[in-house]
Amino acid sequence: xxxxxxxxxxxxxxxxxxxxxxxxxxxxxxxxxxxxxxxxxxxxxxxxxxxxxxxxxxxxxxxxxxxxxxxxxxxxxxxxxxxxxxxxxxxxxxxxxxxxxxxxxxxxxxxxxxxxxxxxxxxxxxxxxxxxxxxxxxxxxxxxxxxxxxxxxxxxxxxxxxxxxxxxxxxxxxxxxxxxxxxxxxxxxxxxxxxxxxxxxxxxxxxxxxxxxxxxxxxxxxxxxxxxxxxxxxxxxxxxxxxxxxxxxxxxxxxxxxxxxxxxxxxxxxxxxxxxxxxxxxxxxxxxxxxxxxxxxxxxxxxxxxxxxxxxxxxxxxxxxxxxxxxxxxxxxxxxxxxxxxxxxxxxxxxxxxxxxxxxxxxxxxxxxxxxxxxxxxxxxxxxxxxxxxxxxxxxxxxxxxxxxxxxxxxxxxxxxxxxxxxxxxxxxxxxxxxxxxxxxxxxxxxxxxxxxxxxxxxxxxxxxxxxxxxxxxxxxxxxxxxxxxxxxxxxxxxxxxxxxxxxxxxxxxxxxxxxxxxxxxxxxxxxxxxxxxxxxxxxxxxxxxxxxxxxxxxxxxxxxxxxxxxx
Amino acid sequence: xxxxxxxxxxxxxxxxxxxxxxxxxxxxxxxxxxxxxxxxxxxxxxxxxxxxxxxxxxxxxxxxxxxxxxxxxxxxxxxxxxxxxxxxxxxxxxxxxxxxxxxxxxxxxxxxxxxxxxxxxxxxxxxxxxxxxxxxxxxxxxxxxxxxxxxxxxxxxxxxxxxxxxxxxxxxxxxx
Numbered sequence: 145x146x147x148x149x150x151x152x153x154x155x156x157x158x159x160x161x162x163x164x165x166x167x168x169x170x171x172x173x174x175x176x177x178x179x180x181x182x183x184x185x186x187x188x189x190x191x192x193x194x195x196x197x198x199x200x201x202x203x204x205x206x207x208x209x210x211x212x213x214x215x216x217x218x219x220x221x222x223x224x225x226x227x228x229x230x231x232x233x234x235x236x237x238x239x240x241x242x243x244x245x246x247x248x249x250x251x252x253x254x255x256x257x258x259x260x261x262x263x264x265x266x267x268x269x270x271x272x273x274x275x276x277x278x279x280x281x282x283x284x285x286x287x288x289x290x291x292x293x294x295x296x297x298x299x300x301x302x303x304x305x306x307x308x309x310x311x312x313x314x315x316x317x318x319x320x321x322x323x324x325x326x327x328x329x330x331x332x333x334x335x336x337x338x339x340x341x342x343x344x345x346x347x348x349x350x351x352x353x354x355x356x357x358x359x360x361x362x363x364x365x366x367x368x369x370x371x372x373x374x375x376x377x378x379x380x381x382x383x384x385x386x387x388x389x390x391x392x393x394x395x396x397x398x399x400x401x402x403x404x405x406x407x408x409x410x411x412x413x414x415x416x417x418x419x420x421x422x423x424x425x426x427x428x429x430x431x432x433x434x435x436x437x438x439x440x441x442x443x444x445x446x447x448x449x450x451x452x453x454x455x456x457x458x459x460x461x462x463x464x465x466x467x468x469x470x471x472x473x474x475x476x477x478x479x480x481x482x483x484x485x486x487x488x489x490x491x492x493x494x495x496x497x498x499x500x501x502x503x504x505x506x507x508x509x510x511x512x513x514x515x516x517x518x519x520x521x522x523x524x525x526x527x528x529x530x531x532x533x534x535x536x537x538x539x540x541x542x543x544x545x546x547x548x549x550x551x552x553x554x555x556x557x558x559x560x561x562x563x564x565x566x567x568x569x570x571x572x573x574x575x576x577x578x579x580x581x582x583x584x585x586x587x588x589x590x591x592x593x594x595x596x597x598x599x600x601x602x603x604x605x606x607x608x609x610x611x612x613x614x615x616x617x618x619x620x621x622x623x624x625x626x627x628x629x630x631x632x633x634x635x636x637x638x639x640x641x642x643x644x645x646x647x648x649x650x651x652x653x654x655x656x657x658x659x660x661x662x663x664x665x666x667x668x669x670x671x672x673x674x675x676x677x678x679x680x681x682x683x684x685x686x687x688x689x690x691x692x693x694x695x696x697x698x699x700x701x702x703x704x705x706x707x708x709x710x711x712x
Numbered sequence: 713x714x715x716x717x718x719x720x721x722x723x724x725x726x727x728x729x730x731x732x733x734x735x736x737x738x739x740x741x742x743x744x745x746x747x748x749x750x751x752x753x754x755x756x757x758x759x760x761x762x763x764x765x766x767x768x769x770x771x772x773x774x775x776x777x778x779x780x781x782x783x784x785x786x787x788x789x790x791x792x793x794x795x796x797x798x799x800x801x802x803x804x805x806x807x808x809x810x811x812x813x814x815x816x817x818x819x820x821x822x823x824x825x826x827x828x829x830x831x832x833x834x835x836x837x838x839x840x841x842x843x844x845x846x847x848x849x850x851x852x853x854x855x856x857x858x859x860x861x862x863x864x865x866x867x868x869x870x871x872x873x874x875x876x877x878x879x880x881x882x883x884x885x886x887x888x
Contacts, residue, residue: 240842248799249772253851258773265762265774266819292773299777420840446842454840460799461821461828462743464837471755471821490843491851503844 177692178549184691185545186538189675198351204674206356206499209409210441213500214428218663218670219408220519224415234273234384235481236515238452238507239263240488244463245455253489255279258289263485264296266458268303270478273384275300276308276376278344278486278494278507281320290322294333301338306383310344314373317341340383342376346496346509347404356499357404358513358524360396370396377513380482381522391522398532405524406669407512409499413447416477419466420454421447444502450511451477455485484511525669537666544658548651548679555647559640569640572621575628651680743820744795746827751790751801753824754780761822764800765813772800775816776809783808783818792825801825 192198212218222233229235241263246252251259260277267275281293297307311317320335327333343362348355363372370393374382382391413425425447434440457464458474467474486507487494494506516524528537559569572580584592603610626634655676662668743749754761760777767773783805784790793815794802800817808816 240840242840242843248797250770250797256771258767258771261774262764262772265764265777266821268777269756269759269762269822271759286769288767289771289773296774299774419837422839422841446844448842456840457837458821459819460797462798462838466835466837469755469824470757475756488843489851490845491847491849492843493846493851495844495846503846505842505844 174550174553177695178553179546180691180695181549181553181689182542182545185549185679186542189541189545189672189679190538195351198349201671201674202349202351202354202356202499205406205669205671206354206501207440208670208673210411210429210500211431211434213408213410214412219410219516221410221515229480231480233518235477236450236511236518237272237478237481237483238448238450238505238511239267239455239458239483239485240452240505240507241455241485242488243490245459248456248459248463253492254283255487256289257281257283257285257293260485261289261293261296263455263458264293264300264307267478267483268296268300268305270475271303272305272478272481272483274306274308274380274482276310276342276380276482276484276510278310278376278484278510280310280312280316282316287322287325290320291325291333294320294322294325294335294338295327297338298327298333306380307339308342308376308380309339310376311341311373314341340379341373342379343373344376344506344510346506347402348497353497354499354501355496355509356407356409357527358407358509358516359402359404360399363401365401367401369399369401372396372401375513376484376510377517380514381517384482385522395522399530403526403530405513405516405526405530406671407499407509408516408519408525409512410449411442411500412449413445414449414451416451417447419464420452420457423447441501448504448508450508450515453477482511482514484514520667523667525663525667527669527671537668540658540662540666541672544654544676545679547654548676551647551651551654552679555643558643558647569637569644573625573629573633573637576621576624579624579628648680652677655680743798743801743825743827746825746830748826749792749795749801750826751792751803751818751823752826752829755822755824759822761818763803763809764817764819765809766817772796772817775813778808789826 208218222229222235241255241259243253246255246259249259249262260279260281264275285293300307309317309320317335317339320339322333325333343359345359345362346355347357347359349357358377359375360378361370361372361374363369374392374396378392378395382388382395385391412428413421413423415425418425423446425445427442427445429439429442453474454463457467461467484507486505488505488507495503496506496509497503498508498512513524528534531537587595599613603613625637629637655673658676659670659673662672663670757780760779761783762777763775763783764772765775783803790803790805792801793804794817796802796817799820801820801823803816803818806813806815
């Protein structure tokens with residue numbers, strides 16, 4: 145008997161008639177059932193016992209960037225043409241200091257501070273927007289050399305080029321002071337005033353140790369959010385925009401100490417690097433290649449995605465004679481750009497693992513992070529767990545899954561209309577089932593079970609056989625169905641197939657809208673996209689429909705109780 | 713004998729041809745090998761030239777940045793008085809950045825020299841490669857060690873070892 149309040153749950157078409165509650169299909173019932181299904185789906189989407197699901201989620205995000213990282217909708221980077229940088233979207237450039245560069249000035253590893261001073265003085269000519277030195281200045285140095293470095297940094301600052309320096313803790317800069325160091329005008333030069341300290345701490349995912357996350361700030365547990373040492377890219381971006389303190393507060397407030405944003409990566413190298421790279425810089429992985437040859441991530445390339453200038457090329461025209469007679473290309477690249485200076489020495493150890501599973505010198509970590517902040521206008525992609533008010537993001541997921549669940553339930557209802565068995569478009573007809581059972585029935589059970597086990601072991605062991613076997617099985621089953629089924633049954637199956645495809649397309653449209661809203665509006669990373677798609681395309685809702693049976697039983701019992709009370 | 717010469721001559725000629733096909737010298741040494749090298753102009757006319765001075769320890773340090781007009785008021789070509797690893801050129805000017813700098817140096821990147829004019833055919837960058845191999849080893853440092861002092865470390869100097877007591881305890885038996 146239907147409930148008199150009209151909230152009766154929808155009768156599932158595949159529910160056996162004996163257990164079906166006598167419920168009317170109402171719009172409200174459909175909404176309630178789909179809400180229940182969506183809530184269960186949301187739980188399983190975020191069910192992560194022992195962190196086992198995290199690897200898959202992260203990997204799926206890596207695949208998104210590996211395949212589509214060159215697309216402007218996913219990662220709106222600057223056009224590779226060096227002249228396209230604007231005041232609103234400056235270029236980010238990496239400068240690599242290596243043994244060859246040190247040798248040009250008679251220096252050797254570890255990089256002496258007077259080499260840094262020389263490099264800053266040379267860079268000043270190119271008028272970058274800011275310079276970040278990704279070196280810890282912790283080695284002992286003569287006071288004169290330290291003073292020369294502070295003087296060069298002060299010159300930069302006087303030109304409104306902010307010099308940033310990597311530190312492990314905020315007080316470390318006091319070690320860079322050089323006694324009575326004074327500028328030409330006689331003012332004392334103090335490191336803390338001349339240099340801006342920034343954190344360069346690497347963040348890695350605990351599941352696979354890939355550095356796909358960039359910290360907002362470095363702070364100890366117990367220190368208030370926003371009171372730590374800002375990370376290099378965050379500090380540089382906020383110094384670049386109009387209201388720096390507000391920008392820092394917005395990016396760091398209400399976050400746990402280990403919070404960070406996801407780094408979007410491009411799978412292709414920057415075309416500028418082709419001048420020095422023997423590796424190709426324009427190779428983008430193809431989805432088709434990945435499916436056919438099972439190489440989902442791009443092969444390791446030594447052409448990085450950020451324009452890279454070797455310090456040796458700056459220090460000697462013989463190292464790069466192609467910058468033009470007037471250094472035009474050099475000026476186009478660096479003028480107004482953020483320059484990150486990092487070391488790359490054999491066995492130097494400053495390496496990071498990118499989400500595309502290639503290793504790069506650590507300085508690229510900061511360069512790509514700043515490029516992300518510029519590309520996404522200061523709203524980088526942040527996982528839900530690092531949000532201050534995370535519940536609203538889960539409610540967004542619930543809404544998406546709810547719509548998908550409604551489509552799923554409607555599809556199931558349409559497909560099974562008029563079919564007592566409620567078979568889907570891909571299920572075998574009873575005639576086909578009995579024919580196959582009859583064929584197998586000629587063999588002794590022991591024989592066919594062992595034969596099936598052997599075949600399955602072979603399929604498990606040899607991936608090539610899997611594809612062949614699946615194609616063969618599909619072809620055989622189609623032939624069997626076509627030969628056994630009547631014309632009416634075939635028509636019904638084709639109708640169901642069309643409905644299934646229509647529902648699938650509709651679900652994919654919903655997922656596309658959800659992805660666009662989540663990525664653009666809520667700044668959520670692609671980590672949940674595969675989850676959405678699994679519910680839309682692969683029918684993962686089917687696995688959770690048992691909850692609907694339970695709900696219907698509860699509903700029936702509640703309805704009966706209501707009726708009993710009324711009768712009494 | 714004549715036959716031997718005929719046999720050896722083609723080999724010698726082919727060897728000479730092979731040597732002639734190789735680059736004349738390493739790229740960074742080129743500019744320093746040019747005789748009577750002269751600086752004609754700055755590469756980027758609107759930018760100041762970063763000048764360096766040599767320290768007593770024979771390292772380089774920034775001196776100042778000046779325009780080409782300040783460095784060379786007459787506008788004549790400046791002779792290169794010294795060269796450092798193809799990267800730095802010594803100028804005959806010791807006053808552009810004030811007194812006590814010695815003869816100043818400029819990066820070869822920022823000036824056009826007669827060596828550049830003579831070798832106009834080079835328009836390529838030397839191939840580079842990022843070092844991304846990880847090793848379970850530490851890169852050796854060959855710096856000299858110094859005794860720990862308060863000035864060097866900023867910490868309290870290690871105290872000398874305490875005076876040996878008059879009665880020394882017997883050494884422990886390694887095989888009890």
